[in-house]
Amino acid sequence: MTASSSQPWSERFETALHPAIAQFNASISFDIALIEYDITGSQAHAQMLAAAGILSEPEVEAMVQALEQIRQEYRSGVFRPGLDAEDVHFAVERRLTELIGDVGKKVHTGRSRNDQVATDVRLYVRAQIREVQRQLVEWQRVLVTRAQEHGETLIPGYTHLQRAQPVSLAHHLLAYFEMAERDWQRLEQLYARVNVMPLGSGALAGTTFPIDRQITARLLEFDEIGRNSLDGVSDRDFAVEFLAAAGLIMVHLSRFAEEVILWSSTEFGFVVLSDRVSTGSSIMPQKKNPDVPELVRGKVGRVCGHLQGLLMLLKGLPLAYNKDMQEDKEAIFDTVQTVRSCLEAMTILLEEGMTFQGDRLHQAVREDFANATDVADYLAKKGVPFREAYNLVGKLVKTCVQEGILLAELPLERWQELHPLIEADIFAAIAPETVVAARNSYGGTGFAQVRQQLAHAHDRIAQKTNL
Numbered sequence: 001m002t003a004s005s006s007q008p009w010s011e012r013f014e015t016a017l018h019p020a021i022a023q024f025n026a027s028i029s030f031d032i033a034l035i036e037y038d039i040t041g042s043q044a045h046a047q048m049l050a051a052a053g054i055l056s057e058p059e060v061e062a063m064v065q066a067l068e069q070i071r072q073e074y075r076s077g078v079f080r081p082g083l084d085a086e087d088v089h090f091a092v093e094r095r096l097t098e099l100i101g102d103v104g105k106k107v108h109t110g111r112s113r114n115d116q117v118a119t120d121v122r123l124y125v126r127a128q129i130r131e132v133q134r135q136l137v138e139w140q141r142v143l144v145t146r147a148q149e150h151g152e153t154l155i156p157g158y159t160h161l162q163r164a165q166p167v168s169l170a171h172h173l174l175a176y177f178e179m180a181e182r183d184w185q186r187l188e189q190l191y192a193r194v195n196v197m198p199l200g201s202g203a204l205a206g207t208t209f210p211i212d213r214q215i216t217a218r219l220l221e222f223d224e225i226g227r228n229s230l231d232g233v234s235d236r237d238f239a240v241e242f243l244a245a246a247g248l249i250m251v252h253l254s255r256f257a258e259e260v261i262l263w264s265s266t267e268f269g270f271v272v273l274s275d276r277v278s279t280g281s282s283i284m285p286q287k288k289n290p291d292v293p294e295l296v297r298g299k300v301g302r303v304c305g306h307l308q309g310l311l312m313l314l315k316g317l318p319l320a321y322n323k324d325m326q327e328d329k330e331a332i333f334d335t336v337q338t339v340r341s342c343l344e345a346m347t348i349l350l351e352e353g354m355t356f357q358g359d360r361l362h363q364a365v366r367e368d369f370a371n372a373t374d375v376a377d378y379l380a381k382k383g384v385p386f387r388e389a390y391n392l393v394g395k396l397v398k399t400c401v402q403e404g405i406l407l408a409e410l411p412l413e414r415w416q417e418l419h420p421l422i423e424a425d426i427f428a429a430i431a432p433e434t435v436v437a438a439r440n441s442y443g444g445t446g447f448a449q450v451r452q453q454l455a456h457a458h459d460r461i462a463q464k465t466n467l
């Protein structure tokens with residue numbers, strides 16, 4: 001008696017799998033996400049088998065066509081394999097055999113599920129890298145558009161979340177452009193390491209069939225072929241790197257999200273969020289909550305958790321394939337889903353959900369001592385040693401705070417008491433617009449610098465879109 005006809009190995013086993021164990025073992029509920037890559041991989045494998053003379057042309061033609069039919073059946077919702085299929089690889093092979101009979105049973109010649117799954121996952125990650133890169137460029141495009149609108153708008157710049165020096169709002173937004181730029185580049189570099197083909201590694205040691213891996217690599221558009229079969233089936237470094245890259249994207253989005261949350265509070269009042277991107281409270285009728293940036297901030301945890309999980313999953317695995325590796329998939333899929341939905345939501349939020357409050361920002365850059373450095377710089381430029389100037393201004397700020405006045409409110413006599421080199425041009429020198437314009441060192445917030453950086457940002461977007 002054999003175990004059950006549902007598993008390929010049933011001839012070897014005496015009894016059927018315990019139903020709870022079957023469920024425990026199965027990955028079909030999530031690895032179905034790989035089905036199209038699995039089909040494409042099998043089609044290429046079959047074509048290679050024909051080219052290498054291992055299978056006949058008519059056999060392979062039937063296989064390739066039937067695999068295409070399975071793809072259509074999946075897309076139209078007709079093909080929905082259940083738990084008994086165990087995983088997506090068995091599900092496709094079984095359906096193939098249903099469709100074309102015994103010929104279908106030849107598709108697994110010279111291949112193992114171990115090199116098959118490693119290939120599927122790489123094809124999936126490769127495709128998702130391109131999607132995430134496309135979304136990053138969209139995010140950059142919106143950052144640049146909003147920066148362009150706010151070339152002349154000033155916003156307090158902070159260190160330690162204490163008002164430090166005013167900056168141009170465009171400059172602030174372009175800082176996120178730079179983060180996205182690095183995220184894009186990181187994915188670009190990673191792409192090359194993902195795009196290495198494990199197919200042909202067999203279960204772990206290669207195969208006795210005279211396969212031609214160049215053919216499969218060409219058909220599947222892999223740039224390189226893995227050189228070591230043991231590594232081919234057991235390497236998931238590319239997935240770790242992808243999760244790390246995704247983790248950083250999330251960290252960047254989360255930092256922006258945190259600023260939006262602060263800016264939209266009554267205390268800051270720098271932005272108003274539109275009704276299309278905010279939600280209300282069930283009890284406090286006045287509330288309008290920044291749920292979108294809060295969710296983005298909250299979702300960082302799961303992506304960075306997946307990265308940690310995958311590292312832990314791999315750290316003790318002996319070569320080569322181990323079933324532990326089935327656990328890589330949900331981490332990868334959930335990361336893709338999370339990072340893509342967060343990029344989309346933040347892009348919408350910035351593009352149409354946020355109105356910067358010009359009046360409030362105008363007032364904010366005038367209500368503190370963020371121009372104190374500029375008084376010290378003013379004196380230093382007249383020959384006063386910077387540290388001495390710094391101390392003089394520090395004392396002055398202390399008296400102003402005691403008197404409840406700002407630097408701009410001091411009469412000229414008081415300035416000249418502070419230092420005889422100070423002249424009437426001090427008032428213009430400490431106006432927020434002047435202090436921002438004056439920081440014209442390369443990469444600084446000066447308006448001329450920001451205009452250059454905006455032009456540069458446009459070029460970089462154009463370069464990427466022309467790829």
Ligand code: ARG
Nearest residue numbers: 027087113114117321325326
């Ligand atoms: N579902 C399995 C996975 O995701 C496919 C590979 C199974 N290989 C094996 N030798 N059991 O890892």
